Amino acid sequence: MxxxxxxxxxxxxxxxxxxxxxxxxxxxxxxxxxxxxxxxxxxxxxxxxxxxxxxxxxxxxxxxxxxxxxxxxxxxxxxxxxxxxxxxxxxxxxxxxxxxxxxxxxxxxxxxxxxxxxQSEILVSLYKQLLKDASLDFNSSILDLFLENIRxxxxxxxxxxxxxxxxxxxxxxxxxxxxxxxxxxxxxxxxQLPVFEFQQRPNTSPSDLATAALAKTFDFRNSVERLGIREQFVAHVMENAKGVGIEGFPLTRDERAFIDRVFDRSNMRIAREYLGREVLFEGTARDHDHAIMNDATFQAFARLLVQSFDAGGQP
Missing domain, CATH: 3.40.50 (Rossmann fold)
Structure with a gap:
Protein backbone atom coordinates (compact mmCIF):
# COMPACT_ATOMS: atom_id res chain seq x y z
CA MET A 1 0.00 0.00 0.00
CA GLN A 119 6.39 33.58 -2.62
CA SER A 120 5.12 37.02 -3.64
CA GLU A 121 1.95 35.41 -5.03
CA ILE A 122 1.39 33.41 -1.85
CA LEU A 123 1.81 36.60 0.16
CA VAL A 124 -0.69 38.55 -1.95
CA SER A 125 -3.21 35.69 -1.83
CA LEU A 126 -2.84 35.37 1.95
CA TYR A 127 -3.25 39.12 2.36
CA LYS A 128 -6.45 39.05 0.32
CA GLN A 129 -7.81 36.14 2.34
CA LEU A 130 -7.15 37.87 5.66
CA LEU A 131 -8.89 41.03 4.45
CA LYS A 132 -11.78 39.02 3.03
CA ASP A 133 -12.41 37.03 6.24
CA ALA A 134 -15.16 38.90 8.04
CA SER A 135 -14.35 37.14 11.33
CA LEU A 136 -10.87 38.70 11.53
CA ASP A 137 -9.92 42.19 12.65
CA PHE A 138 -6.95 42.33 10.29
CA ASN A 139 -5.31 45.67 9.52
CA SER A 140 -1.60 44.90 9.02
CA SER A 141 0.26 46.01 5.92
CA ILE A 142 1.30 43.40 3.40
CA LEU A 143 4.99 44.09 4.09
CA ASP A 144 4.42 43.50 7.81
CA LEU A 145 2.75 40.23 6.84
CA PHE A 146 5.82 39.33 4.78
CA LEU A 147 8.20 39.94 7.68
CA GLU A 148 5.99 37.91 10.03
CA ASN A 149 5.97 34.94 7.64
CA ILE A 150 9.41 35.06 6.04
CA ARG A 151 10.52 31.76 7.61
CA GLN A 192 0.36 8.61 -10.49
CA LEU A 193 -3.38 8.83 -9.98
CA PRO A 194 -6.24 8.87 -12.48
CA VAL A 195 -7.69 12.33 -13.06
CA PHE A 196 -11.33 13.33 -13.49
CA GLU A 197 -12.74 16.45 -15.12
CA PHE A 198 -13.27 19.16 -12.51
CA GLN A 199 -14.18 22.83 -12.94
CA GLN A 200 -14.98 24.16 -9.45
CA ARG A 201 -12.77 26.85 -7.90
CA PRO A 202 -13.81 26.81 -4.23
CA ASN A 203 -11.77 29.66 -2.77
CA THR A 204 -11.95 32.76 -4.97
CA SER A 205 -9.83 35.71 -3.87
CA PRO A 206 -11.08 39.31 -4.03
CA SER A 207 -9.98 41.33 -7.04
CA ASP A 208 -7.13 43.81 -6.57
CA LEU A 209 -9.68 46.60 -6.43
CA ALA A 210 -11.81 44.81 -3.83
CA THR A 211 -8.67 44.08 -1.78
CA ALA A 212 -7.63 47.71 -1.93
CA ALA A 213 -11.12 48.80 -0.96
CA LEU A 214 -11.14 46.50 2.06
CA ALA A 215 -7.67 47.64 3.12
CA LYS A 216 -8.01 51.36 2.48
CA THR A 217 -11.51 51.71 3.90
CA PHE A 218 -10.40 50.28 7.24
CA ASP A 219 -10.60 53.69 8.88
CA PHE A 220 -14.03 54.28 7.33
CA ARG A 221 -15.60 51.07 8.64
CA ASN A 222 -16.08 51.73 12.34
CA SER A 223 -19.81 52.22 12.08
CA VAL A 224 -20.11 49.14 9.87
CA GLU A 225 -18.21 46.99 12.34
CA ARG A 226 -20.19 48.28 15.31
CA LEU A 227 -23.37 47.21 13.57
CA GLY A 228 -21.97 43.69 13.31
CA ILE A 229 -22.39 43.51 9.54
CA ARG A 230 -18.77 43.30 8.45
CA GLU A 231 -19.52 40.18 6.41
CA GLN A 232 -22.15 42.01 4.36
CA PHE A 233 -19.71 44.88 3.82
CA VAL A 234 -17.07 42.46 2.51
CA ALA A 235 -19.60 40.95 0.11
CA HIS A 236 -20.66 44.44 -1.01
CA VAL A 237 -17.08 45.47 -1.74
CA MET A 238 -16.30 42.25 -3.63
CA GLU A 239 -19.44 42.66 -5.75
CA ASN A 240 -18.87 46.33 -6.60
CA ALA A 241 -15.07 46.45 -6.95
CA LYS A 242 -14.22 44.31 -9.95
CA GLY A 243 -11.90 44.47 -12.93
CA VAL A 244 -9.72 47.47 -12.08
CA GLY A 245 -6.27 47.37 -10.54
CA ILE A 246 -4.78 49.91 -8.14
CA GLU A 247 -1.37 51.22 -9.15
CA GLY A 248 1.25 49.54 -6.95
CA PHE A 249 -1.32 47.69 -4.82
CA PRO A 250 -1.04 45.43 -2.94
CA LEU A 251 2.60 45.24 -4.08
CA THR A 252 4.48 47.21 -6.69
CA ARG A 253 6.33 45.32 -9.39
CA ASP A 254 9.64 46.10 -7.65
CA GLU A 255 8.30 44.90 -4.29
CA ARG A 256 7.17 41.63 -5.85
CA ALA A 257 10.58 41.18 -7.47
CA PHE A 258 12.38 41.97 -4.20
CA ILE A 259 10.32 39.43 -2.22
CA ASP A 260 10.94 36.73 -4.81
CA ARG A 261 14.68 37.55 -4.96
CA VAL A 262 14.95 36.91 -1.21
CA PHE A 263 14.28 33.23 -1.99
CA ASP A 264 16.12 32.95 -5.32
CA ARG A 265 18.98 30.76 -4.09
CA SER A 266 16.88 28.40 -1.97
CA ASN A 267 14.31 28.11 -4.76
CA MET A 268 17.12 27.33 -7.21
CA ARG A 269 18.29 24.45 -5.01
CA ILE A 270 14.74 23.06 -4.91
CA ALA A 271 14.53 23.36 -8.70
CA ARG A 272 17.79 21.47 -9.13
CA GLU A 273 16.91 18.66 -6.73
CA TYR A 274 13.28 18.05 -7.64
CA LEU A 275 12.81 19.40 -11.17
CA GLY A 276 16.28 19.06 -12.69
CA ARG A 277 16.50 22.69 -13.76
CA GLU A 278 17.97 25.99 -12.56
CA VAL A 279 14.87 28.14 -12.02
CA LEU A 280 11.88 27.15 -9.91
CA PHE A 281 9.50 29.90 -11.10
CA GLU A 282 9.52 32.16 -14.13
CA GLY A 283 8.02 35.62 -14.61
CA THR A 284 7.11 36.22 -10.97
CA ALA A 285 7.07 40.04 -11.10
CA ARG A 286 4.13 40.92 -13.34
CA ASP A 287 2.54 44.17 -14.37
CA HIS A 288 -1.21 44.60 -14.13
CA ASP A 289 -2.92 43.30 -17.25
CA HIS A 290 -6.05 45.36 -16.73
CA ALA A 291 -7.07 48.96 -16.16
CA ILE A 292 -5.24 50.96 -13.50
CA MET A 293 -6.82 53.47 -11.13
CA ASN A 294 -4.56 56.02 -9.45
CA ASP A 295 -4.65 56.46 -5.68
CA ALA A 296 -6.46 59.80 -5.62
CA THR A 297 -9.28 58.43 -7.73
CA PHE A 298 -9.38 55.33 -5.59
CA GLN A 299 -9.70 57.22 -2.31
CA ALA A 300 -12.86 58.82 -3.63
CA PHE A 301 -14.12 55.46 -4.87
CA ALA A 302 -13.47 53.84 -1.48
CA ARG A 303 -15.56 56.46 0.27
CA LEU A 304 -18.33 55.94 -2.27
CA LEU A 305 -18.27 52.22 -1.48
CA VAL A 306 -18.96 52.92 2.19
CA GLN A 307 -21.65 55.47 1.38
CA SER A 308 -23.36 53.13 -1.08
CA PHE A 309 -23.22 50.30 1.44
CA ASP A 310 -24.91 52.48 4.05
CA ALA A 311 -27.54 53.42 1.47
CA GLY A 312 -28.02 49.82 0.36
CA GLY A 313 -27.12 50.53 -3.26
CA GLN A 314 -24.22 50.56 -5.68
CA PRO A 315 -21.44 53.15 -6.04
Whole structure:
Protein backbone atom coordinates (compact mmCIF):
# COMPACT_ATOMS: atom_id res chain seq x y z
CA MET A 1 0.00 0.00 0.00
CA UNK A 2 1.01 3.57 -0.65
CA UNK A 3 0.47 6.70 1.48
CA UNK A 4 0.60 10.16 -0.11
CA UNK A 5 0.89 13.18 2.18
CA UNK A 6 0.15 16.68 0.89
CA UNK A 7 1.16 19.30 3.50
CA UNK A 8 0.61 22.41 1.39
CA UNK A 9 1.78 25.24 1.23
CA UNK A 10 -1.27 27.33 1.95
CA UNK A 11 -2.47 29.47 -0.98
CA UNK A 12 -1.14 27.04 -3.57
CA UNK A 13 -4.47 25.56 -4.66
CA UNK A 14 -4.87 23.36 -1.60
CA UNK A 15 -8.62 24.07 -1.28
CA UNK A 16 -9.17 23.14 -4.93
CA UNK A 17 -7.25 19.88 -4.54
CA UNK A 18 -9.06 18.95 -1.34
CA UNK A 19 -12.47 19.74 -2.82
CA UNK A 20 -11.56 17.72 -5.90
CA UNK A 21 -10.57 14.61 -3.94
CA UNK A 22 -13.64 14.87 -1.68
CA UNK A 23 -15.94 15.34 -4.70
CA UNK A 24 -14.62 12.20 -6.37
CA UNK A 25 -14.37 10.10 -3.19
CA UNK A 26 -16.51 7.27 -4.60
CA UNK A 27 -14.93 7.28 -8.06
CA UNK A 28 -11.43 7.21 -6.59
CA UNK A 29 -12.38 4.40 -4.22
CA UNK A 30 -13.41 2.31 -7.23
CA UNK A 31 -9.89 2.96 -8.58
CA UNK A 32 -8.31 1.77 -5.32
CA UNK A 33 -7.60 5.30 -4.04
CA UNK A 34 -8.89 6.49 -0.66
CA UNK A 35 -9.22 10.12 0.44
CA UNK A 36 -10.21 9.35 4.05
CA UNK A 37 -13.32 10.89 5.55
CA UNK A 38 -11.73 10.33 8.95
CA UNK A 39 -9.46 13.17 10.03
CA UNK A 40 -11.27 15.81 8.00
CA UNK A 41 -12.21 19.08 9.70
CA UNK A 42 -13.19 22.41 8.10
CA UNK A 43 -14.09 22.07 4.44
CA UNK A 44 -12.58 18.97 2.85
CA UNK A 45 -9.07 19.02 4.32
CA UNK A 46 -7.56 16.66 6.88
CA UNK A 47 -7.17 19.51 9.32
CA UNK A 48 -8.56 17.30 12.08
CA UNK A 49 -5.52 15.05 11.84
CA UNK A 50 -3.19 18.05 11.70
CA UNK A 51 -4.82 19.76 14.70
CA UNK A 52 -4.91 16.57 16.74
CA UNK A 53 -1.16 16.32 16.15
CA UNK A 54 -0.42 20.03 16.70
CA UNK A 55 -3.31 22.09 18.17
CA UNK A 56 -3.61 25.74 17.12
CA UNK A 57 -5.22 28.61 18.99
CA UNK A 58 -8.57 29.60 17.55
CA UNK A 59 -9.20 26.26 15.81
CA UNK A 60 -11.38 24.15 18.07
CA UNK A 61 -10.69 20.48 17.43
CA UNK A 62 -10.68 18.34 20.55
CA UNK A 63 -10.37 14.70 19.40
CA UNK A 64 -7.17 13.05 20.68
CA UNK A 65 -4.55 12.04 18.14
CA UNK A 66 -4.78 8.31 18.91
CA UNK A 67 -8.51 8.37 18.21
CA UNK A 68 -8.08 10.15 14.86
CA UNK A 69 -5.31 7.76 13.81
CA UNK A 70 -7.47 4.78 14.80
CA UNK A 71 -10.34 6.10 12.69
CA UNK A 72 -8.09 6.63 9.67
CA UNK A 73 -6.51 3.19 9.99
CA UNK A 74 -9.92 1.56 10.34
CA UNK A 75 -11.16 3.32 7.20
CA UNK A 76 -8.01 2.32 5.31
CA UNK A 77 -8.44 -1.28 6.39
CA UNK A 78 -12.13 -1.51 5.42
CA UNK A 79 -11.69 0.32 2.10
CA UNK A 80 -9.37 -2.15 0.43
CA UNK A 81 -7.60 0.82 -1.20
CA UNK A 82 -4.00 0.53 -2.35
CA UNK A 83 -3.32 4.29 -2.26
CA UNK A 84 -4.31 6.71 0.50
CA UNK A 85 -4.14 10.50 0.10
CA UNK A 86 -4.06 12.84 3.12
CA UNK A 87 -4.05 16.61 2.58
CA UNK A 88 -3.82 19.52 5.02
CA UNK A 89 -1.85 22.75 4.77
CA UNK A 90 -1.93 22.84 8.58
CA UNK A 91 0.16 19.66 8.74
CA UNK A 92 3.03 19.64 11.21
CA UNK A 93 6.00 17.47 10.30
CA UNK A 94 4.32 14.13 10.95
CA UNK A 95 7.64 12.29 10.82
CA UNK A 96 8.72 14.09 14.00
CA UNK A 97 5.75 12.69 15.96
CA UNK A 98 6.27 9.11 17.26
CA UNK A 99 2.52 8.38 17.33
CA UNK A 100 2.51 8.46 13.52
CA UNK A 101 4.87 5.50 13.25
CA UNK A 102 1.96 3.07 13.39
CA UNK A 103 0.28 4.89 10.52
CA UNK A 104 3.47 4.82 8.46
CA UNK A 105 4.11 1.17 9.31
CA UNK A 106 0.81 0.24 7.63
CA UNK A 107 2.22 1.25 4.24
CA UNK A 108 4.90 -0.17 1.98
CA UNK A 109 5.54 3.16 0.25
CA UNK A 110 5.22 6.78 1.44
CA UNK A 111 5.28 9.93 -0.67
CA UNK A 112 5.16 13.61 0.26
CA UNK A 113 4.02 16.08 -2.39
CA UNK A 114 4.51 19.82 -1.79
CA UNK A 115 2.58 22.35 -3.86
CA UNK A 116 4.58 25.55 -4.41
CA UNK A 117 3.92 29.00 -5.81
CA UNK A 118 6.06 32.16 -6.10
CA GLN A 119 6.39 33.58 -2.62
CA SER A 120 5.12 37.02 -3.64
CA GLU A 121 1.95 35.41 -5.03
CA ILE A 122 1.39 33.41 -1.85
CA LEU A 123 1.81 36.60 0.16
CA VAL A 124 -0.69 38.55 -1.95
CA SER A 125 -3.21 35.69 -1.83
CA LEU A 126 -2.84 35.37 1.95
CA TYR A 127 -3.25 39.12 2.36
CA LYS A 128 -6.45 39.05 0.32
CA GLN A 129 -7.81 36.14 2.34
CA LEU A 130 -7.15 37.87 5.66
CA LEU A 131 -8.89 41.03 4.45
CA LYS A 132 -11.78 39.02 3.03
CA ASP A 133 -12.41 37.03 6.24
CA ALA A 134 -15.16 38.90 8.04
CA SER A 135 -14.35 37.14 11.33
CA LEU A 136 -10.87 38.70 11.53
CA ASP A 137 -9.92 42.19 12.65
CA PHE A 138 -6.95 42.33 10.29
CA ASN A 139 -5.31 45.67 9.52
CA SER A 140 -1.60 44.90 9.02
CA SER A 141 0.26 46.01 5.92
CA ILE A 142 1.30 43.40 3.40
CA LEU A 143 4.99 44.09 4.09
CA ASP A 144 4.42 43.50 7.81
CA LEU A 145 2.75 40.23 6.84
CA PHE A 146 5.82 39.33 4.78
CA LEU A 147 8.20 39.94 7.68
CA GLU A 148 5.99 37.91 10.03
CA ASN A 149 5.97 34.94 7.64
CA ILE A 150 9.41 35.06 6.04
CA ARG A 151 10.52 31.76 7.61
CA UNK A 152 7.28 30.02 6.63
CA UNK A 153 7.79 31.21 3.05
CA UNK A 154 11.24 29.59 2.89
CA UNK A 155 10.30 26.36 1.11
CA UNK A 156 13.75 24.82 1.27
CA UNK A 157 14.01 24.90 5.06
CA UNK A 158 10.65 23.22 5.59
CA UNK A 159 11.17 20.62 2.87
CA UNK A 160 14.59 19.79 4.31
CA UNK A 161 13.06 19.36 7.75
CA UNK A 162 10.51 16.91 6.36
CA UNK A 163 13.25 15.07 4.48
CA UNK A 164 15.59 14.82 7.45
CA UNK A 165 12.90 13.73 9.91
CA UNK A 166 11.62 11.06 7.54
CA UNK A 167 14.94 9.30 6.95
CA UNK A 168 13.79 6.05 8.62
CA UNK A 169 10.67 5.83 6.46
CA UNK A 170 12.41 6.79 3.21
CA UNK A 171 9.52 8.70 1.61
CA UNK A 172 9.65 9.94 -1.96
CA UNK A 173 9.48 13.76 -1.98
CA UNK A 174 8.07 15.69 -4.93
CA UNK A 175 7.06 19.26 -5.73
CA UNK A 176 4.20 20.47 -7.93
CA UNK A 177 4.06 24.08 -9.09
CA UNK A 178 0.82 26.00 -8.75
CA UNK A 179 -1.25 26.63 -11.85
CA UNK A 180 -4.83 27.89 -11.72
CA UNK A 181 -5.69 25.81 -14.79
CA UNK A 182 -3.53 22.70 -14.49
CA UNK A 183 -2.78 22.09 -10.80
CA UNK A 184 -5.07 19.09 -10.37
CA UNK A 185 -3.77 17.38 -13.51
CA UNK A 186 -0.15 18.07 -12.53
CA UNK A 187 -0.70 16.78 -8.99
CA UNK A 188 -2.45 13.64 -10.25
CA UNK A 189 0.37 13.05 -12.74
CA UNK A 190 3.09 13.30 -10.09
CA UNK A 191 1.02 11.15 -7.71
CA GLN A 192 0.36 8.61 -10.49
CA LEU A 193 -3.38 8.83 -9.98
CA PRO A 194 -6.24 8.87 -12.48
CA VAL A 195 -7.69 12.33 -13.06
CA PHE A 196 -11.33 13.33 -13.49
CA GLU A 197 -12.74 16.45 -15.12
CA PHE A 198 -13.27 19.16 -12.51
CA GLN A 199 -14.18 22.83 -12.94
CA GLN A 200 -14.98 24.16 -9.45
CA ARG A 201 -12.77 26.85 -7.90
CA PRO A 202 -13.81 26.81 -4.23
CA ASN A 203 -11.77 29.66 -2.77
CA THR A 204 -11.95 32.76 -4.97
CA SER A 205 -9.83 35.71 -3.87
CA PRO A 206 -11.08 39.31 -4.03
CA SER A 207 -9.98 41.33 -7.04
CA ASP A 208 -7.13 43.81 -6.57
CA LEU A 209 -9.68 46.60 -6.43
CA ALA A 210 -11.81 44.81 -3.83
CA THR A 211 -8.67 44.08 -1.78
CA ALA A 212 -7.63 47.71 -1.93
CA ALA A 213 -11.12 48.80 -0.96
CA LEU A 214 -11.14 46.50 2.06
CA ALA A 215 -7.67 47.64 3.12
CA LYS A 216 -8.01 51.36 2.48
CA THR A 217 -11.51 51.71 3.90
CA PHE A 218 -10.40 50.28 7.24
CA ASP A 219 -10.60 53.69 8.88
CA PHE A 220 -14.03 54.28 7.33
CA ARG A 221 -15.60 51.07 8.64
CA ASN A 222 -16.08 51.73 12.34
CA SER A 223 -19.81 52.22 12.08
CA VAL A 224 -20.11 49.14 9.87
CA GLU A 225 -18.21 46.99 12.34
CA ARG A 226 -20.19 48.28 15.31
CA LEU A 227 -23.37 47.21 13.57
CA GLY A 228 -21.97 43.69 13.31
CA ILE A 229 -22.39 43.51 9.54
CA ARG A 230 -18.77 43.30 8.45
CA GLU A 231 -19.52 40.18 6.41
CA GLN A 232 -22.15 42.01 4.36
CA PHE A 233 -19.71 44.88 3.82
CA VAL A 234 -17.07 42.46 2.51
CA ALA A 235 -19.60 40.95 0.11
CA HIS A 236 -20.66 44.44 -1.01
CA VAL A 237 -17.08 45.47 -1.74
CA MET A 238 -16.30 42.25 -3.63
CA GLU A 239 -19.44 42.66 -5.75
CA ASN A 240 -18.87 46.33 -6.60
CA ALA A 241 -15.07 46.45 -6.95
CA LYS A 242 -14.22 44.31 -9.95
CA GLY A 243 -11.90 44.47 -12.93
CA VAL A 244 -9.72 47.47 -12.08
CA GLY A 245 -6.27 47.37 -10.54
CA ILE A 246 -4.78 49.91 -8.14
CA GLU A 247 -1.37 51.22 -9.15
CA GLY A 248 1.25 49.54 -6.95
CA PHE A 249 -1.32 47.69 -4.82
CA PRO A 250 -1.04 45.43 -2.94
CA LEU A 251 2.60 45.24 -4.08
CA THR A 252 4.48 47.21 -6.69
CA ARG A 253 6.33 45.32 -9.39
CA ASP A 254 9.64 46.10 -7.65
CA GLU A 255 8.30 44.90 -4.29
CA ARG A 256 7.17 41.63 -5.85
CA ALA A 257 10.58 41.18 -7.47
CA PHE A 258 12.38 41.97 -4.20
CA ILE A 259 10.32 39.43 -2.22
CA ASP A 260 10.94 36.73 -4.81
CA ARG A 261 14.68 37.55 -4.96
CA VAL A 262 14.95 36.91 -1.21
CA PHE A 263 14.28 33.23 -1.99
CA ASP A 264 16.12 32.95 -5.32
CA ARG A 265 18.98 30.76 -4.09
CA SER A 266 16.88 28.40 -1.97
CA ASN A 267 14.31 28.11 -4.76
CA MET A 268 17.12 27.33 -7.21
CA ARG A 269 18.29 24.45 -5.01
CA ILE A 270 14.74 23.06 -4.91
CA ALA A 271 14.53 23.36 -8.70
CA ARG A 272 17.79 21.47 -9.13
CA GLU A 273 16.91 18.66 -6.73
CA TYR A 274 13.28 18.05 -7.64
CA LEU A 275 12.81 19.40 -11.17
CA GLY A 276 16.28 19.06 -12.69
CA ARG A 277 16.50 22.69 -13.76
CA GLU A 278 17.97 25.99 -12.56
CA VAL A 279 14.87 28.14 -12.02
CA LEU A 280 11.88 27.15 -9.91
CA PHE A 281 9.50 29.90 -11.10
CA GLU A 282 9.52 32.16 -14.13
CA GLY A 283 8.02 35.62 -14.61
CA THR A 284 7.11 36.22 -10.97
CA ALA A 285 7.07 40.04 -11.10
CA ARG A 286 4.13 40.92 -13.34
CA ASP A 287 2.54 44.17 -14.37
CA HIS A 288 -1.21 44.60 -14.13
CA ASP A 289 -2.92 43.30 -17.25
CA HIS A 290 -6.05 45.36 -16.73
CA ALA A 291 -7.07 48.96 -16.16
CA ILE A 292 -5.24 50.96 -13.50
CA MET A 293 -6.82 53.47 -11.13
CA ASN A 294 -4.56 56.02 -9.45
CA ASP A 295 -4.65 56.46 -5.68
CA ALA A 296 -6.46 59.80 -5.62
CA THR A 297 -9.28 58.43 -7.73
CA PHE A 298 -9.38 55.33 -5.59
CA GLN A 299 -9.70 57.22 -2.31
CA ALA A 300 -12.86 58.82 -3.63
CA PHE A 301 -14.12 55.46 -4.87
CA ALA A 302 -13.47 53.84 -1.48
CA ARG A 303 -15.56 56.46 0.27
CA LEU A 304 -18.33 55.94 -2.27
CA LEU A 305 -18.27 52.22 -1.48
CA VAL A 306 -18.96 52.92 2.19
CA GLN A 307 -21.65 55.47 1.38
CA SER A 308 -23.36 53.13 -1.08
CA PHE A 309 -23.22 50.30 1.44
CA ASP A 310 -24.91 52.48 4.05
CA ALA A 311 -27.54 53.42 1.47
CA GLY A 312 -28.02 49.82 0.36
CA GLY A 313 -27.12 50.53 -3.26
CA GLN A 314 -24.22 50.56 -5.68
CA PRO A 315 -21.44 53.15 -6.04
Missing amino acids: RLLLHPGWSKTGTSALQTYFATFYDRYLKEGVLYPKAGRFIDNAHHGLALAAAPRAGLDFSSPLDQVLNEILAEVSSSGAQTVVISSELSPNYFEIPAFDRLFDAFDEIGVIFTLRP WLDFETSISQWKNAAVLHRPKLDVVLYSADALIKEFASVA
